[in-house]
Amino acid sequence: MRRILFWNIFFFFFFFWIFKIFFFFFFFFFFDFFFIVSFGFFFFFFFFFFFFFFTVPVTCLLAYFFVFECLPNFCGSFSIFFFFFFFFSILTLI
Known part of the structure; x- marks a missing residue:
């Protein structure tokens, strides 16, 4: 019974994550x-959801890259808002 329960939970979450990835794509x-x-918007959300919970240095690098490289292509003046959003979210991780 425990094995059946384990495999049910495992396959549920496995296919659930696959479905989520395909849905995002x-x-x-x-x-x-x-x-x-612009594709900067797509990559911003993709990396934000999948890599935000990595280490703080990786998050800082991604935040810098997307705020100053990708986001100005999409929403120019709002990039400062996203910069402060990332800045304060990184402070909460420390």
Whole structure:
């Protein structure tokens, strides 16, 4: 009974994560191609969701890259807002 319960939980979460990954890919590629949004927006969300809980240095590098490289292509004046968002979220991790 324990083994059956384990495999049920394992496959549920396994396929759930696969579904989430494919959903993100489909949604953001659809969003990019049909509404002509820059790819910086897609990569910002992709790396934010999947790599934000890595170590603080990696998070700092990603935050710098997306705020000053990708986001100005998408929403120019709002990049300062995202900079402060990342800055305070990194402070909470320390």
